Amino acid sequence: MTIARITAALGLVFAMLLGGVATATAATPAGTAAPHGTVTYTKVLAWHDDEVREKCPSTVCRLAGVLKPGIPVNGYCWTVGDSVTVNDVINYIWVRISPDDRKPLWVSAAYLVGGKYGTLSADDECPNVS
Structure with a gap:
């Protein structure tokens, strides 16, 4: 990783920690449905x-890729899933990063900046996750 990329990533982290988290609203793409009927999201x-x-929010589900550090993505809601242990801390929270109900994508909150739910609030729980 170059020094410029490291600096940019650290800048994003500090901006989120110092300036709070932006919440945005976007239009739903044609033919997709966002979780819990909205497209409100928080950057994670x-x-x-x-x-x-x-x-699904599980380590046994198909791997769809890797979210790299310093790249903000939309976090729509969270749910309880498989446990992930990082630095002796166990976290069961998974954050949904796609609005499409036909192909939901999940990341463990254990690796997200913020608290237990990344930067989502405790009120942003996903409904009816199977």
């Missing part, structure tokens, strides 16, 4: 490589 940011899982 990984501090370490975070595996993106397809269809």
Whole structure:
């Protein structure tokens, strides 16, 4: 990783920590449905490589890619899933990073900047996750 990329990533982290988290609203793409009927999201940011899982919040679900540190993505809601242990801390929270109900994508909050839910609030729980 170049010094410029490291500096940019650290700048994003400090901006989120000092300036709060922006909440945005976007239009739903044609033919997709957002979780809990809205497209409101909060930017989330990984501090370490975070595996993106397809269809369910579990380490046994199909790996869809890796969320790299310093790249903000949209976090729509959270749910309880498989446990992930990082630095002796166990976290069961997974954050949904795709609005499409046909292909939900999940990342463990254990690797997200912020608290237990990354930067989502405790009120942003996903409804009816199977």
